[in-house]
Structure formats: structure tokens, C-alpha cells
Amino acid sequence: MQTDPNPKKSKDSPSNSANTESTQLPSPFPDEVLEKVLSFLNSDKDRSSVSLVCKDWYNAERWTRTKLFIGNCYSVSPEIVARRFSKIKSVTLKGKPRFSDFNLVPQNWGADVHYWLTMFANVYPFLEELRLKRMTVSDESLELLATAFPGFRALSLMSCDGFSTDGLKAIATHCRNLTELDIQDTDIDDFSGGWLSCFPENFGSLEVLNFASLDSEVNFDALERLVSRCKSLRVLKVNKSITLDQLQRLLLRAPQLMELGTGSFQEDLLPGQIGDLGNAFGNCKNLQTLSGLWEVTSIYLPVLYAACASLTFLNLSYAALRSVEFGNLLAHCPNLRRLWVLDTVEDKGLEAVGSSCPLLEELRVFPADPYDQHLHRGVTESGFVAVSRGCSKLHYVLYFCWQMTNAAVATIVQNCPNFTHFRLCIMNPGRPDYLTNEPMDEAFGAVVKTCTKLQRLSVSGLLTDLTFEYIGKYAKNLETLSVAFAGSSDRAMQFVLEGCPKLRKLEIRDCPFGNAALLSGLEKYETMRSLWMSSCNVTINACRRLAREMPRLNVEVMKDKESDDSQADKVYVYRSVAGPRKDAPPFVLTL
Amino acid sequence: MERAAAYENDLINLKATELRLGLPGTDESEKQSSRNNKRSSSEMDNSCEKDEQECAPAPKAQVVGWPPVRSYRKNVLHQKNESDLSGMFVKVSMDGAPYLRKIDLKVYKNYQDLLKALENMFKCSIGVYSEREGYNGSEFAPTYEDKDGDWMLVGDVPWDMFITSCKRLRIMKGSEAKGLGCL
Numbered sequence: 001m002q003t004d005p006n007p008k009k010s011k012d013s014p015s016n017s018a019n020t021e022s023t024q025l026p027s028p029f030p031d032e033v034l035e036k037v038l039s040f041l042n043s044d045k046d047r048s049s050v051s052l053v054c055k056d057w058y059n060a061e062r063w064t065r066t067k068l069f070i071g072n073c074y075s076v077s078p079e080i081v082a083r084r085f086s087k088i089k090s091v092t093l094k095g096k097p098r099f100s101d102f103n104l105v106p107q108n109w110g111a112d113v114h115y116w117l118t119m120f121a122n123v124y125p126f127l128e129e130l131r132l133k134r135m136t137v138s139d140e141s142l143e144l145l146a147t148a149f150p151g152f153r154a155l156s157l158m159s160c161d162g163f164s165t166d167g168l169k170a171i172a173t174h175c176r177n178l179t180e181l182d183i184q185d186t187d188i189d190d191f192s193g194g195w196l197s198c199f200p201e202n203f204g205s206l207e208v209l210n211f212a213s214l215d216s217e218v219n220f221d222a223l224e225r226l227v228s229r230c231k232s233l234r235v236l237k238v239n240k241s242i243t244l245d246q247l248q249r250l251l252l253r254a255p256q257l258m259e260l261g262t263g264s265f266q267e268d269l270l271p272g273q274i275g276d277l278g279n280a281f282g283n284c285k286n287l288q289t290l291s292g293l294w295e296v297t298s299i300y301l302p303v304l305y306a307a308c309a310s311l312t313f314l315n316l317s318y319a320a321l322r323s324v325e326f327g328n329l330l331a332h333c334p335n336l337r338r339l340w341v342l343d344t345v346e347d348k349g350l351e352a353v354g355s356s357c358p359l360l361e362e363l364r365v366f367p368a369d370p371y372d373q374h375l376h377r378g379v380t381e382s383g384f385v386a387v388s389r390g391c392s393k394l395h396y397v398l399y400f401c402w403q404m405t406n407a408a409v410a411t412i413v414q415n416c417p418n419f420t421h422f423r424l425c426i427m428n429p430g431r432p433d434y435l436t437n438e439p440m441d442e443a444f445g446a447v448v449k450t451c452t453k454l455q456r457l458s459v460s461g462l463l464t465d466l467t468f469e470y471i472g473k474y475a476k477n478l479e480t481l482s483v484a485f486a487g488s489s490d491r492a493m494q495f496v497l498e499g500c501p502k503l504r505k506l507e508i509r510d511c512p513f514g515n516a517a518l519l520s521g522l523e524k525y526e527t528m529r530s531l532w533m534s535s536c537n538v539t540i541n542a543c544r545r546l547a548r549e550m551p552r553l554n555v556e557v558m559k560d561k562e563s564d565d566s567q568a569d570k571v572y573v574y575r576s577v578a579g580p581r582k583d584a585p586p587f588v589l590t591l
Numbered sequence: 592m593e594r595a596a597a598y599e600n601d602l603i604n605l606k607a608t609e610l611r612l613g614l615p616g617t618d619e620s621e622k623q624s625s626r627n628n629k630r631s632s633s634e635m636d637n638s639c640e641k642d643e644q645e646c647a648p649a650p651k652a653q654v655v656g657w658p659p660v661r662s663y664r665k666n667v668l669h670q671k672n673e674s675d676l677s678g679m680f681v682k683v684s685m686d687g688a689p690y691l692r693k694i695d696l697k698v699y700k701n702y703q704d705l706l707k708a709l710e711n712m713f714k715c716s717i718g719v720y721s722e723r724e725g726y727n728g729s730e731f732a733p734t735y736e737d738k739d740g741d742w743m744l745v746g747d748v749p750w751d752m753f754i755t756s757c758k759r760l761r762i763m764k765g766s767e768a769k770g771l772g773c774l
Contacts, residue, residue, distance in 0.1 A: 101659070366660065370660045
């Protein structure tokens with residue numbers, strides 16, 4: 001484990017606190033001092049290190065921790081948490097495995113927050129913040145949250161399910177001190193936009209309001225009044241129901257905004273209105289993030305120009321722009337650090353990125369038509385190369401394309417050796433280098449050899465075991481690896497398990513990896529957060545064996561109906577101090 | 592070229608591990624397609640409709656969760672594409688079945704696809720179309736209601752004409768369909 005990073009210099013005066021019943025030397029300074037010092041520590045990793053130094057430090061740390069981060073809600077139980085920490089004000093909980101984003105995890109799998117909330121209501125009634133990712137949240141839970149925690153301030157729900165706008169009504173109605181309501185990437189039952197009108201008329205503390213992923217129309221007057229009252233509002237992301245005219249009025253009320261998500265841009269505006277909108281945007285001198293922009297067309301893009309000078313993050317992933325209008329927009333955004341686009345901008349658009357955005361650090365290119373099997377429009381390897389030439393600071397990329405070459409990737413990482421996140425998705429499974437017809441092994445070999453800081457890697461294309469041999473040999477800082485339709489044998493997975501010391505998350509689908517591969521990672525899995533394997537060649541017996549040999553791992557299997565009895569179609573393995581979970585639905589075998 | 596040969600071998604080995612560049616669901620992969628939850632992929636013959644887009648290599652069936660695009664993002668883009676790629680959903684009834692189904696005609700490339708899909712959906716055998724005999728000899732015959740309200744035998748007109756004029760489908764018992772077949 002990590003060594004304590006920074007032991008304080010020991011003073012000579014002995015401890016005068018009655019609490020130190022340490023079996024080791026008495027603490028060189030009072031607990032209060034230690035606790036005060038530790039209260040400055042925010043990083044979880046640091047706190048984890050601190051808690052391992054000795055019993056005193058463990059206690060001092062647990063009495064001063066206010067922020068709880070749980071990366072896998074099943075790795076620990078609410079009871080264990082409640083016993084250890086007493087002063088928690090902020091909780092982050094993550095639930096389902098990431099592949100649930102792609103419909104690989106059935107409904108009702110678990111990760112329900114309710115049991116956690118009932119514990120929090122008892123032990124942490126002064127809870128202020130709750131951030132959930134991939135959890136199931138019911139309306140009942142939201143009501144509990146709204147009523148049992150008088151100081152509650154910030155709610156963030158990312159990729160969560162299980163609730164409806166009724167639950168939001170409860171939050172709006174009861175949370176008097178709410179500063180943050182952030183709902184992202186969520187597909188919920190949207191009964192009506194009436195929840196927004198539930199904020200009391202004297203309520204004005206919001207700093208963050210994001211309801212972009214909800215569909216139904218909200219009462220605009222209520223929204224406008226709310227925005228006027230909330231003088232500290234810095235993030236406002238509205239949904240598609242908000243028209244351009246309404247947007248303009250909101251911008252006039254909140255020129256201090258730092259992050260804006262627009263509504264739909266599809267509307268016929270008169271020239272005067274266009275001018276007003278442009279001015280409203282121009283008034284926003286602090287805008288750093290711009291998103292939304294559904295159905296924006298080239299006619300309206302110029303209204304954004306005046307606000308673009310300070311933009312650092314531009315999210316165009318819902319705007320099917322073409323290269324010319326995109327290029328024109330980019331010319332006004334010299335300070336971009338992060339850019340998300342649709343592949344409708346094509347390679348030409350990416351060339352514009354290379355020439356207009358020298359400070360770019362992150363690029364995500366999403367497919368406008370992921371199932372387009374014939375025309376294969378979008379971007380190619382040349383767009384990626386063009387960006388890498390102009391953006392030497394690039395370190396995060398997510399790139400969806402239909403074709404790639406080993407040579408192009410080698411060039412890209414030569415231009416940008418500082419990648420920390422390299423996620424390449426060649427959309428037809430098992431596609432080789434389209435020029436040489438060779439596997440894409442050398443591409444990913446180049447990535448791991450050159451990018452020594454690489455933390456996250458997603459591979460695709462035709463890949464043999466050689467790719468994984470490279471990964472195991474070179475990717476010493478790799479923490480997350482995603483593999484699909486790749487590899488030739490168990491050796492591939494073994495290379496990774498043996499070679500990547502910092503590996504935390506390994507997710508694999510549709511690869512020819514079997515029991516030998518699974519079982520080669522026994523102790524390794526305890527050093528990781530989780531392993532996901534689906535549609536591979538693993539049997540239930542092998543999973544049972546893994547569960548038997550490693551009691552501190554939870555091994556869960558889900559079967560597809562049509563497969564034969566011995567196959568473990570979906571395997572999810574994760575370390576836990578809480579034992580097998582008790583809320584597993586019937587289709588999850590907890591071994 | 593030696594490397595190419597070596598890779599050839601690798602490619603052949605890959606076949607054994609069920610990674611294919613071609614369409615899954617053709618030779619051994621009954622098991623594979625069920626394991627991977629692929630949508631019912633029908634056997635496409637390699638000849639394609641001339642008036643369609645360029646003859647692409649055998650298109651793949653859609654795999655669950657691939658490409659890894661999150662569902663909320665797909666929904667948004669799907670709405671966007673609606674104007675040029677709107678689905679053509681028609682009801683399908685089968686004599687004797689307790690409820691109807693709906694299929695999107697745009698998903699299929701030709702009659703063979705469609706019939707295969709119908710056979711899978713309703714667990715029936717439709718057999719082969721012949722201009723002279725219709726589906727004579729098979730248990731079931733596919734018919735459709737066209738724009739004029741007439742009940743027509745599936746297969747008589749070119750595919751593109753069919754999908755624009757088909758309002759609903761009905762899989763009739765072979766005995767009843769005899770009348771439609773021989774004219």
C-alpha cells in the first residue's frame with residue numbers, strides 16, 4: 001500500500017490528551033492538532049494513506065473526514081461506513097458497472113440508494129451533498145432526501161434511473177438551502193415540468209441548475225423568476241422546451257453565467273430577434289462552458305460568437321454541424337480546452353480544430369449515426385492526425401470512426417505523447433488496418449510505448465494477443481482498460497493482469513478469454529475495483545472457484561436465457577468488505 | 592508478403608474464436624448469436640438490390656450495446672435523423688396468434704430478410720416465393736394490405752415499391768392463401 005506521504009515533525013512534548021491509548025509510542029502532539037492538520041486533507045487517497053499510519057492517525061482521520069467517496073456502492077456496507085465515520089457532510093456513490101450504459105445490465109440489477117439514505121438519515125442528518133452515478137433512485141428516496149436533511153444543499157444525479165419528476169417536486173419544495181440541482185444523462189419518467197414551479201417564491205440560493213436531459217416543458221415564467229432571484233447562479237442548463245426567445249430573456253437575467261446549456265435552436269427568428277440574441281450572448285462575459293445547441297443551424301451560430309472568447313469547453317455533441325460552419329465557429333474560440341463534437345464535421349472540421357485550437361486538451365468525436373453500416377460517413381484517421389498536429393497539449397481523446405491505420409496512430413502519439421486517456425472506437429468490430437489489412441496491434445503498441453502517463457485505454461479493431469502483450473509490458477500507469485471483440489487467447493488477458501500494476505477497472509466483452517484467463521487474476525482482483533467480462537468463454541464453475549478461493553471478492557454471474565447451463569455469460573467481480581450483496585435480483589447469481 | 596500470410600493464419604485462427612469480419616449467424620454461430628443477444632440476423636445473400644446504395648460487403652447484424660454509445664445520446668440523435676431515416680413500422684398479424692407485432696420495414700434490405708425475420712418472429716415456416724405458385728406448399732403465406740386497401744401476396748412487386756405501399760402485413764394459413772397464389 002502507499003506509504004504515508006507527509007508525516008508531521010514530531011515535537012518533544014508528550015501528548016496530553018487522555019484519548020491516546022496507543023500501544024505504540026505516545027503521539028508527539030495532541031489529537032486536536034493532528035485532527036486540525038488532517039482536516040485540511042481533501043484527497044481520498046491521502047486520507048487513505050493517513051489512516052494506515054497507526055491507530056491514532058486512523059482515528060484522527062475518521063473523525064475529521066467530511067467527504068465520502070465510494071466508487072462501488074457494494075464494496076462496503078452502510079453499517080460499516082456508519083461505524084467508521086461520524087461527520088460526513090458530502091457523499092459520492094457510484095453503482096452499476098459502466099457497461100450498463102450500453103444496455104448490458106438488465107433493469108432492476110440493484111444499486112438502489114434507498115438503504116444508504118435511510119442510514120444517512122440516522123447517522124448523518126447534517127448531510128449537505130449527494131452525488132450519485134449509475135444508481136437507482138426512487139421518488140421515495142428523493143422525498144426522504146428532501147425532508148430528512150435540513151441542511152441539504154447539492155444533488156447531482158448522473159446516469160441514474162428509477163425516479164420521476166415527482167421526486168424532483170419534493171426536492172424543489174423542501175430543500176430550502178439548495179445550491180445545486182444537476183441531472184445528467186438521465187432517462188426518467190418525465191410526467192410534467194411542473195416540478196420547477198415548486199421552488200418557493202422566496203427561494204434564491206441556486207448556483208447550479210441542470211435539467212437538460214428532461215423533456216417536458218417547464219413553466220417559463222417560474223423559471224425566469226427563479227433565475228432572477230438566484231444571484232449566484234453560475235451554471236444553467238435548460239432543456240429543449242426552452243425556445244430561443246426565452247433563452248434570450250434568461251441570458252439578460254443571468255449575464256454572470258459561467259456555464260450555459262441552451263435549449264433548442266430550431267426556431268424561426270426575425271432579424272431583430274437574432275440581433276437581440278447575439279447581444280444577450282455578448283453580455284455573458286464569463287461564459288466558460290457552452291452546451292445544448294440542439295438542432296442549431298448555420299444561420300444561428302453567429303449569435304454565439306460574442307460569447308466564445310472566454311469559452312474553454314464547447315459541447316456540440318447534439319448539433320449536427322458541417323465542416324464549414326463549424327470552422328467558422330471555432331475561429332471565435334481560441335481558448336478552447338475541451339471540445340465535444342459530432343462526426344458530421346468530418347475530417348475537414350477536425351483540420352479546423354487543429355488550426356484554431358492550440359490549447360486543446362480534450363477532444364471527443366461522437367458518431368451521428370452509429371448504425372450506419374453502408375455509407376460510413378464521419379471522420380477518419382486523417383482528421384485525428386490533423387488534430388494531433390495542431391494540438392500538442394491534447395491528452396484526452398474519445399474517437400469514434402469506421403477506419404484507422406497503425407501508421408496514423410503512431411503519428412498521432414508522436415505528436416501528442418502526453419495522452420492520459422486514449423479511447424479509440426473503430427465501429428465495426430474486428431476491423432484491421434484498412435490500408436495494410438494487418439491487425440491494429442502496432443497502433444496500440446505505439447500508444448502504450450509513447451504515452452507513459454496513460455491512465456485509461458479503450459481498444460478496438462482487429463487485435464491479436466500482441467496488443468495485450470504490449471499493454472502489459474508498457475502501460476505501467478494504466479488504471480482503466482476497455483476491451484471488445486479483441487484478442488486471440490487467454491494469454492492476452494493474462495498479459496494485462498500480470499503487467500499493469502495500477503489497473504483498477506477492467507471491462508471486457510465478446511473476447512475469446514476463458515477460465516484460464518479469469519483464474520490467472522486471483523490476487524490481482526483484490527487490488528482492483530472491478531472486473532467485467534461478458535460474452536467471453538468463462539464457465540460458472542470457474543466463477544465458483546474464483547469465489548471460493550477469494551472470499552473477499554464478490555463474484556456475480558448473469559446468464560442469458562438461450563445459452564447453455566455451464567456458461568457464465570456476464571461476470572462481474574469486485575472486491576468488497578461487505579460480503580455478497582443481499583439485494584441481488586433473481587437473475588444475478590452471487591457465488 | 593510473408594507477414595500477410597502469417598496474418599492470414601491468424602485470421603483463420605480467429606474464425607475458430609468466433610471473431611468474424613463477416614456476418615455472424617451464418618455457419619456455426621447459432622450459439623454465438625444467442626450468446627451475444629444479437630438481433631435476429633437473417634441470412635443475406637450477397638447479391639444486393641441494384642438501386643440501393645453501393646453494394647456493401649455483407650452488413651452486420653446489430654449487436655447489443657455496440658458501438659458503445661450511451662442510450663440517451665442515441666435517442667437524441669435518432670430524433671435528429673427522423674426526417675431522413677424515419678422508421679416504417681407496420682403491424683403484422685398471424686392467423687391464430689393472440690396478439691399482433693410491429694416491425695420496421697426500413698430495417699430489411701429485401702424480401703429474403705423480411706421473410707426470415709417473420710419466420711423467426713412467429714416461429715413459422717413461410718417457404719420460398721415463386722411467381723407462378725406463390726408460396727404454394729408452405730404452411731403460411733405472407734400477405735399485405737396495400738395503399739388501395741387490397742390484400743396482396745408478398746413478393747410480387749420490387750422491394751422498394753413494396754415497402755412504400757405496404758400498410759400492414761398478415762401471415763395467412765397456407766390453405767387460405769391458395770386463392771391469392773395462383774392467378
